[in-house]
Amino acid sequence: MDQYSKDLKVKVFNIEAGRLIAILNEKDAREFGVFVGDRVELLNLRNHKKTVGIIDITKSVVSPNQIGLFRDIVDKLEIKGNELIDVKPTGRLKSVEYIRKKLNKEKLNEEELFQIIKDITEDRLSDIEAIAFTSAVYTVGFDLDETVYMTRALIENGKKIDFGVDNVVDKHSIGGVNGRATMIIVPIITTEKLFMPKTSSRSITSAAGTADAMEVLAPVDISFEKVRAITKKHGGVISWGGSVDLAPADDKIIKLRHSLSIDPEGQVIASVLAKKASAGSKHVVIDFPVGQYVKVKNKKDAAILAKKFIYVGKQVGLDVEVVLTNGDDPSGLAFGPALEAKYALEILEGKRFDNLAEKSCELAGSIFELAGVCRQGQGYNKAKDILKSGKALNKMQEIIKAQGGKIFKSTQILYSPLNFEVSAEKNGKIVGLDISLLTKMARLSGAPSDKNAGIMLSKNIGEKIKKGETLLTVFAENERKLKIAYEFSNSVKVVKII
Amino acid sequence: MDQYSKDLKVKVFNIEAGRLIAILNEKDAREFGVFVGDRVELLNLRNHKKTVGIIDITKSVVSPNQIGLFRDIVDKLEIKGNELIDVKPTGRLKSVEYIRKKLNKEKLNEEELFQIIKDITEDRLSDIEAIAFTSAVYTVGFDLDETVYMTRALIENGKKIDFGVDNVVDKHSIGGVNGRATMIIVPIITTEKLFMPKTSSRSITSAAGTADAMEVLAPVDISFEKVRAITKKHGGVISWGGSVDLAPADDKIIKLRHSLSIDPEGQVIASVLAKKASAGSKHVVIDFPVGQYVKVKNKKDAAILAKKFIYVGKQVGLDVEVVLTNGDDPSGLAFGPALEAKYALEILEGKRFDNLAEKSCELAGSIFELAGVCRQGQGYNKAKDILKSGKALNKMQEIIKAQGGKIFKSTQILYSPLNFEVSAEKNGKIVGLDISLLTKMARLSGAPSDKNAGIMLSKNIGEKIKKGETLLTVFAENERKLKIAYEFSNSVKVVKII
Numbered sequence: 001m002d003q004y005s006k007d008l009k010v011k012v013f014n015i016e017a018g019r020l021i022a023i024l025n026e027k028d029a030r031e032f033g034v035f036v037g038d039r040v041e042l043l044n045l046r047n048h049k050k051t052v053g054i055i056d057i058t059k060s061v062v063s064p065n066q067i068g069l070f071r072d073i074v075d076k077l078e079i080k081g082n083e084l085i086d087v088k089p090t091g092r093l094k095s096v097e098y099i100r101k102k103l104n105k106e107k108l109n110e111e112e113l114f115q116i117i118k119d120i121t122e123d124r125l126s127d128i129e130a131i132a133f134t135s136a137v138y139t140v141g142f143d144l145d146e147t148v149y150m151t152r153a154l155i156e157n158g159k160k161i162d163f164g165v166d167n168v169v170d171k172h173s174i175g176g177v178n179g180r181a182t183m184i185i186v187p188i189i190t191t192e193k194l195f196m197p198k199t200s201s202r203s204i205t206s207a208a209g210t211a212d213a214m215e216v217l218a219p220v221d222i223s224f225e226k227v228r229a230i231t232k233k234h235g236g237v238i239s240w241g242g243s244v245d246l247a248p249a250d251d252k253i254i255k256l257r258h259s260l261s262i263d264p265e266g267q268v269i270a271s272v273l274a275k276k277a278s279a280g281s282k283h284v285v286i287d288f289p290v291g292q293y294v295k296v297k298n299k300k301d302a303a304i305l306a307k308k309f310i311y312v313g314k315q316v317g318l319d320v321e322v323v324l325t326n327g328d329d330p331s332g333l334a335f336g337p338a339l340e341a342k343y344a345l346e347i348l349e350g351k352r353f354d355n356l357a358e359k360s361c362e363l364a365g366s367i368f369e370l371a372g373v374c375r376q377g378q379g380y381n382k383a384k385d386i387l388k389s390g391k392a393l394n395k396m397q398e399i400i401k402a403q404g405g406k407i408f409k410s411t412q413i414l415y416s417p418l419n420f421e422v423s424a425e426k427n428g429k430i431v432g433l434d435i436s437l438l439t440k441m442a443r444l445s446g447a448p449s450d451k452n453a454g455i456m457l458s459k460n461i462g463e464k465i466k467k468g469e470t471l472l473t474v475f476a477e478n479e480r481k482l483k484i485a486y487e488f489s490n491s492v493k494v495v496k497i498i
Numbered sequence: 499m500d501q502y503s504k505d506l507k508v509k510v511f512n513i514e515a516g517r518l519i520a521i522l523n524e525k526d527a528r529e530f531g532v533f534v535g536d537r538v539e540l541l542n543l544r545n546h547k548k549t550v551g552i553i554d555i556t557k558s559v560v561s562p563n564q565i566g567l568f569r570d571i572v573d574k575l576e577i578k579g580n581e582l583i584d585v586k587p588t589g590r591l592k593s594v595e596y597i598r599k600k601l602n603k604e605k606l607n608e609e610e611l612f613q614i615i616k617d618i619t620e621d622r623l624s625d626i627e628a629i630a631f632t633s634a635v636y637t638v639g640f641d642l643d644e645t646v647y648m649t650r651a652l653i654e655n656g657k658k659i660d661f662g663v664d665n666v667v668d669k670h671s672i673g674g675v676n677g678r679a680t681m682i683i684v685p686i687i688t689t690e691k692l693f694m695p696k697t698s699s700r701s702i703t704s705a706a707g708t709a710d711a712m713e714v715l716a717p718v719d720i721s722f723e724k725v726r727a728i729t730k731k732h733g734g735v736i737s738w739g740g741s742v743d744l745a746p747a748d749d750k751i752i753k754l755r756h757s758l759s760i761d762p763e764g765q766v767i768a769s770v771l772a773k774k775a776s777a778g779s780k781h782v783v784i785d786f787p788v789g790q791y792v793k794v795k796n797k798k799d800a801a802i803l804a805k806k807f808i809y810v811g812k813q814v815g816l817d818v819e820v821v822l823t824n825g826d827d828p829s830g831l832a833f834g835p836a837l838e839a840k841y842a843l844e845i846l847e848g849k850r851f852d853n854l855a856e857k858s859c860e861l862a863g864s865i866f867e868l869a870g871v872c873r874q875g876q877g878y879n880k881a882k883d884i885l886k887s888g889k890a891l892n893k894m895q896e897i898i899k900a901q902g903g904k905i906f907k908s909t910q911i912l913y914s915p916l917n918f919e920v921s922a923e924k925n926g927k928i929v930g931l932d933i934s935l936l937t938k939m940a941r942l943s944g945a946p947s948d949k950n951a952g953i954m955l956s957k958n959i960g961e962k963i964k965k966g967e968t969l970l971t972v973f974a975e976n977e978r979k980l981k982i983a984y985e986f987s988n989s990v991k992v993v994k995i996i
Contacts, residue, residue: 015511015559031947033703037757061513096758103636103760131626132758135633138601205531259535260594260630262601449529 005088006032007045008067010079016071020123022053022087023068029057032089037126039093042067043086044077051076052090054126095119096129102136110149117153120249131256134264142266144308148315150266154247154274155316161197161228161246161280168195169367170281172272174288174295180332181287182210182238183344184360185367187396188386190235192373197231197279199241207335207442207454211240216341216413216451218405230402237399246278247271265305269312276318283319283370287363289327299324321370325359329461332356335438336447336454336475338413343456345410348393355460361387416452416475418482422489424465424497432496433461441474441494445485450477471495503586504530505543506565508577514569518621520551520585521566527555530587535624537591540565541584542575549574550588552624593617594627600634608647615651618747629754632762640764642806646813648764652745652772653814659695659726659744659778666693667865668779670770672786672793678830679785680708680736681842682858683865685894686884688733690871695729695777697739705833705940705952709738714839714911714949716903728900735897744776745769763803767810774816781817781868785861787825797822819868823857827959828933830854834945834952836911837973841954843908846891853958859885914950914973916980920987922963922995930994931959939972939992943983948975969993 008028022040024032034040038055053073062068067087069079077085098112108116116133119125125133142150171185182198189196200210200220211220220240222230227244230237242251250271257263276284286309288302296302306322313320332354334343347357364386365379374382386392397408407413438455446453457472459465474489476482506526520538522530532538536553551571560566565585567577575583596610606614614631617623623631640648669683680696687694698708698718709718718738720728725742728735748769755761774782784807786800794800804820811818830852832841845855862884863877872880884890895906905911936953944951955970957963972987974980 013511013513016556018554018556027947030700030702033941035702035756036753056516058514058516092757100758100760103633103758105637126757127626128629128754129757132629132633132760135601135630136637139603139634139637202528255534256626258533259590259624259627260598260601262598262630443531449525 005086007084008065008087009082009084010074011062011066011068011082012074012079013068013070018072019127020051020053020073020076021056021070022073023056023058023062025062025064025066026057026059027064029055032087034089037128039090039124041088041090042073042077043088044079045084045086047078049077052124093119093124095125099129099133099136102133102140105140107143108146108149110152113146113149114153114156117150117157117249120252121157127256130253134253134257134262134267137267138262138264142264144311147266147269147308147312150270151274151277151312151316154250154270155277157249158247158274158278159224159245160278161224163195163228163232163280165195166282167193167371168197168280169283169285169371170196170198170276170279171285171287171363171367172276174272174286180208180210180213180334180340180344181356181360181363183214183341183396184347184357184387184392185364186236186238187348187392187399188360188364188383189367190399191386191391191395192368194235194367194371194373195231195280196236197227198236198238199227199244199246199275199279200238201241203448205439207439207447208337208340209448210238212337212448212451213340213344214238215240216338217345217407218400218403220403222403230399234395234398234402236395237403239403241275247274250274265308269308273309273313273316273318273320277316281318283367284313284321285363285366285370286320286322288322288324290324291327294327296327319370321366323363323366325362326355329355330433330435330438330457331359333457333460334454335442335456336445337451339454339456339475341407342410342413345396345413348387348396349410350388350390350393351410357387415456416477418477418479419473419475420482420486420489421470421473422494424467424469424471424495426467426497427465428497429464430459430461430495431498433457434492434494437492437494438472441485441488441492444481444488445474445476446478446481450481453477453481465497503584505582506563506585507580507582508572509560509564509566509580510572510577511566511568516570517625518549518551518571518574519554519568520571521554521556521560523560523562523564524555524557525562527553530585532587535626537588537622539586539588540571540575541586542577543582543584545576547575550622591617591622593623597627597631597634600631600638603638605641606644606647608650611644611647612651612654615648615655615747618750619655625754628751632751632755632760632765635765636760636762640762642809645764645767645806645810648768649772649775649810649814652748652768653775655747656745656772656776657722657743658776659722661693661726661730661778663693664780665691665869666695666778667781667783667869668694668696668774668777669783669785669861669865670774672770672784678706678708678711678832678838678842679854679858679861681712681839681894682845682855682885682890683862684734684736685846685890685897686858686862686881687865688897689884689889689893690866692733692865692869692871693729693778694734695725696734696736697725697742697744697773697777698736699739701946703937705937705945706835706838707946708736710835710946710949711838711842712736713738714836715843715905716898716901718901720901728897732893732896732900734893735901737901739773745772748772763806767806771807771811771814771816771818775814779816781865782811782819783861783864783868784818784820786820786822788822789825792825794825817868819864821861821864823860824853827853828931828936828955829857831955831958832952833936833940833954834943834973835949837952837954839905840908840911843894843911846885846894847908848886848888848891849908855885913954914975916975916977917971917973918980918984918987919968919971920992922965922967922969922993924965924995925963926995927962928957928959928993929996931955932990932992935990935992936970939983939986939990942979942986943972943974944976944979948979951975951979963995
């Protein structure tokens, strides 16, 4: 309800809330006719700075005729001390009406989705409203048009890197497995005059994200401008995505929906493609791990989803290809930032060629084919040749140097002397490795916070092992965590040998 | 993911957040493997007090190895200064799994709904999770079984008043119109050895709630124990619902869904009936205003909804009847706490008998019939006789006295001397009054915060009026608000005369 405005005295809370919260006394809230979660327009009468605040209501923290503001709003309004600001209820946002439309099972048009994403980006929608939107998209669904609108809205409401050229490529793994392939693919690809400005994530629930592993070799907290500059000069970069500001509304939505683990298909497609398009990519290979324990269980479902990615990509100017990979076996044998970085360097140095190397060459090959660097069917071999020739290693060392790193060789990364081994209890063939238990054990040992903690497997699925032979080694940075991981290792079975 | 625990040093924020928020530094959050909205178990090592906290993550407000806690948790754990507390991620709540089930369009069983409501009641579910639940119920729906389970869960997870007798009655108006009828119905009903312990709401967006109007006559902020005691002695009470603790999860859900204005049918039925059952009612009359501008648009929809109320009521031991009333005309001519209180007293004093008095007798009559006090078809006349006899006025004065009030007669309530009149612009018959504009004008004049502010209509719909005759009078407590209401009155047309 539209009401008159009122001048209230600011009470500053010196805390960053990460949200634009304005606290009213319940008496003023009643006078305004507003509830928790409604919005007010705040105007600093001295300097005419304006912002929107989302209301919280209290009986005691602020008095009548006062308004409690956290640092976020205090900074925006450049408030000095307890000055008076003008407070006025804004009425209902249009985007709330659009969220209601989706809750009522109606289709949203391009303008409506744009407004919702704009208001999420600019913190005008509350967390409550944003998660209601996501829940509605999850239960009601998006059709392909809506997915395209959402993708465009995410791109438009964020920064964009424009290289002004057509040969920018990228790859993305659905479900986050095969992550360390990035550290092999980027140097292979960028030997061939292609740009690959990779922004990667840190791990939250796994033993290491690509950004965590790369950080062992070089700084990854690189500004938007530096990502651009390094890419232009060297072809590639492996940075942490949190330090650039591509499709920020997407990051907010992902954080909100985390505790519920809901990932509406339309939002996932929009999320992946918007990030790629914002980073200036033209050709994108999407890695779909298919298997029992990953999101996509069979090839039929994968094919349906792949078509949607390709269609939506086309609408936002992306040339998309989908590659199905084996999602059940561990890619590589390392779990933990330093161990995974060492492992990736060993592949680049030609010391190993295993399933992680193969997957990397397969994905790099698809990128080559998609970008027209070689003919269909020749990509894998081309990638493998580059890897074997040592050119990819040289390129990786060039990128590490450009990012300001100091570790260029696998032998510079030392194993922690604090470790224990787990050995096989019988002779046989390894037919199963429980990745979720291995991940948990690696995390108990300290990964990813402790860079040198984690697990190195000695054998992968399909290999033979003898009773008493080492199956894996667990490393830690301190005795306490080593002990916790050791106790855990005694309580579970991570390997199946027949 | 289940992780080891860690001892963190408390940093106290002396603010009541109204939620159990625990702020972690992002470094510790990564070490625990937790996100915003996840939960931790907090244990005070000194006194072994425990609680759950919902995580917020910061870069700067708290340092690594610190945990930021607001008053809510500090009080629960009886923390003194910066002591160490043990912090441990709890893993995912079962109730989050059940919310996911509803998001996945599955039916919930009684246990599952009970757990969700229990966790909302005890603040274990975050606002995000609770609104996702409500959104899912809104889009996916509840069947009648689920509605019954939800009603029971709300009743079980809150206080209950048990009078140990069968003659406890209540009425409820869907959509909140006809509210002031309560001040006429309660004294009529309680002359007849029925108990009617009414808990009413304050207004948020209207000119006055029943609690606001009653408060002009007597205190309404009455404890649970006192509601019971007054009811047992005098038969009735008209108190503010916020001071008793019936079905608290329901109040939380209603607050959360307010900004989205979503009211899932199953939740509305459960909400109304759980409040009545918790207050010890056995016979409940539900007033369904039907009309163009209210929630239920036609009698067919009303009949379908009525059946559901009656069925669910029966399952939780309530004898429910639904009465359809006219939802389009204003009930009575007053807008604002003091004016509405004065108006209700005038009806009880026999000075007026208008459509509000008629609706009140109709609803009171239905209660009499439902409770077996008189035969079907005789309720209305019985209620009207009691009203006309002056017995209802005597009973109302008895209740006012019991609640500690001092205003017993309508003449004790004086009109504010600050007022202006709006008169008819032509001769004719009043065929429409815009209730939402009248409400807004009353609010601009200061209602409901300023008790004496508001509007008194001189004529209702259906009456004839002459050009220049007074249509309504607007009252305020100060010149500024009077002026704002005056300007508004000149900019809108609240009446339709033909």
